[in-house]
Amino acid sequence: MQSVDGDTAQVPAQIAEELNVPCIAYVTGAEYQKKRFEFTRIISGGSQTVAAKKLPAVLTVAKYEYPLFATFAGTRWANEVQVTRWGADDIKAMHIGAKGSKTAVIRVFPPGKSTRKCRQVSDAKELAKIIVESVKSGDEKAGQSGDGADGKYVMPSRRASLLERKNEATKKEQDDYDALAGILRDLKITDVKQIDDAAKAKILEKAGDHFHAKALDDMVEGFKLSDPAFQGEVWVVAEHSDGVLHPATFELTGKARELADSLETKVGVCIAGENVAHMAEELIAAGADTVYAIEHKLLKEFDPTAYRKAVADAIDKYVPQIVLCAATPQGRMLAPMVSYRVQCGLTADCTGLDIRDSSRKGDIGLLLQTRPALGGNVMATIRTKNSKSQMATARPGVMKRLPADPKRKGKVVKHKVELTADDVSLEIIDTELGSGSVNFGAEVIVSGGKGMQNRDNFDKLLKTLCSGLSTRLGAAVEFGASRAAVEQGFVERVHQVGQTGTAVGPKLYVAIGISGAIQHMIGVANTETIVAINSDHNAPIFKQCDYYVVGTAEDIVPQLVQALSSE
């Protein structure tokens, strides 16, 4: 079973935090060894085997590929055994679920139509033609832009008049203000002080059923507001491994810069680890004003509990108004624990972050957090309530990294945190990360999935196609893989593309025998043209690519290579 919690996956980590027990997320395997459980879990760039230093622990389990069939004896045993069930009341969890939620959904809307062409191509010959044309012409970037920022937000005090309200959170709020602005113009009212009872009566008369008296009172109060609802810096919690920053940290720093500029505040990056201050220069060049470095030898490896303590401690001290984490396995575990500890609302897995006002509700400069919900069938825009900071995790590959500016100046603040060995909840037994070098900056990437069936097929078909494309296009071509292909042993982990692999953005991405799971597609969102070859007519990737051929890799790839050589 996958613990998806309405696909935000934040409740398990928050339960662990409430119970003060270890949390191990995205578990893919468990073994009882040397009188203890060892768990294998997914991490960015690979997998890791860990043991909890104390039990019980909260585990979340990644989707298991094969159904497990119960034995007869197992079924009988399961019938007799007593299973202890705990509800929220038993664990006295007061801040969990809808009741304890510190966020509110303010808008639900259908997802924007993908701008991918999703066109079926009848044969390999036609596909070869399309491939050559698309790489040569360098199509306009296709794909669905998740980050729905439309129009730069400007603080009310910078607007020509305080009566100007053009950045309201919902369409209804915006429509009402637009209607009111029109009436005020007609009545030649230019100052909020001119809106007395007589003026209000005239406004209501002209407004018809657009808004009623109470709404007008609230809107007039809204006109008087210019200070933001939240104060403080915009923060990013950095992720790193072996002294290298995760690409998502740069993307979030770029987004934080945009948000902070709108809110006229500074960007802070909070980075925890054993020896991390040396990464400050890169973070400042990427858009940070201040780097909060939390260094401690117990932070050498990512431990959810120790990192939670370090980051929550810094948030408590500096109180940023916005805190962004990457929606990586690490960020999706750390952010809920931190938010629970500092008692702030959290929206997970955002694809859009935007500043807007809810003037008539008395709120200026709110962070609107937009994320896919209900399996991507709807989009929800969410705001934080009853919190001192607004927290969100954002999908890697959606926000844009700024070009590095080595001339940017910033400062490093060393934040001290008290940690003892008891703050470390997990023993790390083994970490398996991809090694070797791959040129994911290549113009063309050809990836194979589990549908390649075996390592021989993967090697043979992918290599011949890569060399065929490279000869025909005169471009650099690299090969990649889905996580399932890596786990099947078809190829080394360093080639994995996706949420926990590498996010790529080539001119052309050819996906062969890949179903189109969200964790894979996140990693190719910035690709210009996506081509898919899959034997299943209903493969989900067909709805997320530009061109596709239905057929087996074994049939289509040799035909495509042939067609490319004669094209």
Ligand SMILES: Cc1cc2nc3c(=O)[nH]c(=O)nc-3n(C[C@H](O)[C@H](O)[C@H](O)COP(=O)(O)OP(=O)(O)OC[C@H]3O[C@@H](n4cnc5c(N)ncnc54)[C@H](O)[C@@H]3O)c2cc1C
């Ligand atoms: C926390 C987390 C992180 C993850 N990170 C990543 C990540 O970074 N990258 C990633 O890729 N996945 C990731 N995953 C896994 C992801 O959810 C999917 O399980 C994975 O992408 C599936 O890989 P696949 O498409 O190769 O395999 P499958 O989903 O099994 O699809 C195989 C496809 O091959 C097709 N096929 C079968 N035979 C043939 C044939 N002969 N010719 C052509 N087509 C054929 C089938 O129709 C099917 O569509 C992650 C999962 C979790 C929980």
